[in-house]
Amino acid sequence: MTARRGIRRLLGAGLVASLTAALAACGPSGPQTINYLIDARVNNYNVNTVDGFSSGAVMALARVLPGFSYLGPDGELVADRDVGTVSMEQGSSLKVTYTFADGAKYSDGQPMACDDIMLAATAMGGHVKGFNAATGAGYRDITNIECTPGGKTAVVTFARGRDYADWRALFGVGALLPAHVVARKAGVANVVDPITKNDTAALAKIADAWNTGFEMHPGKVTAEDFPSAGPYRVAGYTTDKGLELIANQAWWGERPAAEHITVWPRGTNYDTALKDGRIDVVDTADLSAADRMQGRTESTAPQNRAGAKDARPLSVTSLVLSGKGAFADPAMRKAFAACVPRDTLARKYGANGLVWSLRTVAPADSLGSALNQQFAKRYPRADAARARTLLGDRQGEAPGKPTVRIGYVAPDAVDKAIVEDIANSCTAAGIDVTDDSATELTPASLGKDVDVLIANGPTGIAAAGTASGFPAAYQLFGGDGLDLPDFRDAQVSGAVNDLSLTVSDSARLPLLRSIETAAWDSVVSIPLFGTVRAREATDKVQRVVPGMAATGTGWNMDRWTRK
Known part of the structure; x- marks a missing residue:
């Protein structure tokens, strides 16, 4: 994520952390551990299924599963040139060329490839049965993708007269899943050939792997199924320790400022972490959670929001x-x-x-x-x-x-x-x-x-x-x-x-x-x-910029630092 917006001042400042909270914040990776509370479940690595889209997955995984663009603090699209470059050719129909950066690869060592783009377009395009995609917006307008299995470049062509206005958002944050993992789970050599040949039997297996192969629940996460292409990767997921993200050593971009981020979604012991004073950042519709994190004894939510x-x-x-x-x-x-x-x-x-x-x-x-x-x-x-x-x-x-x-x-x-x-x-x-x-x-x-x-x-x-x-x-x-x-x-x-x-x-x-x-x-x-949400951080952390969009405040978590 090379483009950055200016840091905004967050609402309020926390009380001085207790010794217990300070020690808890250190965690397994030293003083750079930062604890982030969100108000939704994270039960799927695939944020593009109906359930994944409705959950807090993209809030937690925005810097684990990057794409060719990300959502800035005001929900605006920003090109993510760490992942690659995008060029558009306007002719009788819209044509867009996506090229992955030379060093772009997953945490398991596999390179990012046009296979990932082909899989995303097929899964969300609505033209192949079996995929349980949250939406076909924009992807349904794609008619052709030029991709050689394992290649670094994909040329995407849209239907004539169907120049999707928000095309820059396609293949953005969360949209690209590791196609090589889907291929392995589906028992095929790669996903490109079955898609190109319209191999219905293979496509059914690919769809099933895309739909169900990335479910994640506390205590049921294995590294080989969840490789990362971002500055962080998933290190563990338990009810007691939350969703643990650590710096991805295979990341080719700027190293994350904090080595360790713990996300506390629903289904974990987030309330205990809040009571213990471990939470540093919140993005939640539960305004009382922000009050508790900051040590405010009285609710800041007005009885009548007309004056808010x-x-x-x-x-x-x-x-x-x-x-x-x-x-x-x-x-x-x-x-x-x-x-x-x-x-x-x-x-x-x-x-x-x-x-x-x-x-x-x-x-x-x-x-x-x-x-x-x-x-x-x-x-x-x-x-x-x-x-x-x-x-x-x-x-x-x-x-x-x-x-x-x-x-x-x-x-x-x-x-x-x-x-x-x-x-x-x-x-x-x-x-x-x-x-x-x-x-x-x-x-x-x-x-x-x-x-x-x-x-x-x-x-x-x-x-x-x-x-x-x-x-x-x-x-x-x-x-x-x-x-x-x-x-x-x-x-x-x-x-x-x-x-x-x-x-x-x-x-x-x-x-x-x-x-x-x-x-x-x-x-x-x-x-x-x-919708009203609390987006706050304590005075123990810096560079937290409230995010108004679907990715929430975690949109720039790789820049967060602890004082």
Whole structure:
């Protein structure tokens, strides 16, 4: 990562660390050990599957699995020239040449090769069955890749008229998995030949290896399955010691400043580490965790966020509705939306206390404020009378009160309070709302175990968002992995397609209006507010720069140092 942004001042300063905390921070690699708490699971090395995308994997592994670009502190794309170079040729169709740096190799000694690019494009392109990709945004527009197995260069050609505007994000941070590991697990010599020859039997094995071969859980991590191409590599993963990252000796770029980073995700004893004073950096929606880390005895979260001075976020907290069961009926979806107290929820938990009414545009977007006003009258607050009327419009109305099961990954104090507020409001409308949270809840739970999923961004509970708004916009593209409700509307999918080719705000505006109008008419989901997260570090560490995007504050962890 050669390009750097100026270091910002983090919120607050911690109290003087106790002797116990100081000794704990030393860890196995001396005084450069830094402990980083995140609020999501890390259960997959592959951040491109549906589960991997929704988790905290890319927050933890951004400097383990680099690509040709990374997300800077404001979600902007920055070329990662340590990995290689990219050149674009504009002709009858977009053509992009990717060349890996001469020294680019994995921690197991295997070189990075165009095989990695071919695998990523195939897995996420949607043209080969069997891959459980989180999204096909941009990759679905690729029609050809020139790659010789083991070669350092790939030439990627896009379909004519399909010049994906955010093409620089493709094959970026987290997108490239070690193709040689996938080939080994699939029992093939390399992944390029089966893809080129359309060998369906081999492709099925490759897809299975890509989907399931990189699952990682505490106590079940072996180095040969998780080689790194970044400044850090995975050294161990246990509930007691967290996810341990150490300097990758095969890394060809600038050596990381800290030899050892321990990431504490859900599923580890992160709370014990927090109580013991070991945590140095947090990126979490649990604002109390930052207070505890800094030694603040009183909560800094205001009761009314309308007076807060939150940075405009890149992601939106929403209620994602299932398209099955009770919510298969549009009248039921509308009735539920009518009893959700969006104004109350935003005031208590949202960025700047502002109700957000958009799915494809975040508050940080240049069009955000103006466009949000245009949809401000869509279910702005609870209206029990309207909800009861809409309930009466249901087809084949069943006797008794309808029940709505809301799910989120537990424990989560804010999500729990959100469900309680919705339940209290919807009771007056004749709708029972239950809290069906679970520690192992995943996007696949929607429509099975729960009717509604509380999500930050399209699917997740971790940090989310990019400056471009992609791939999040694909949550309304029929059949995409981000389309959890399975919303199928040809006009909306077409508009998302056109949006993905568009750069100027004047061209984006009518497309976004069309997309959001249709989404509200069908009540695919219910946006609530811009997401609030704590991104802080104690005064024991330096060079920590808060990251507003999906990679979170760990985007530059290789520059962190301990005082």
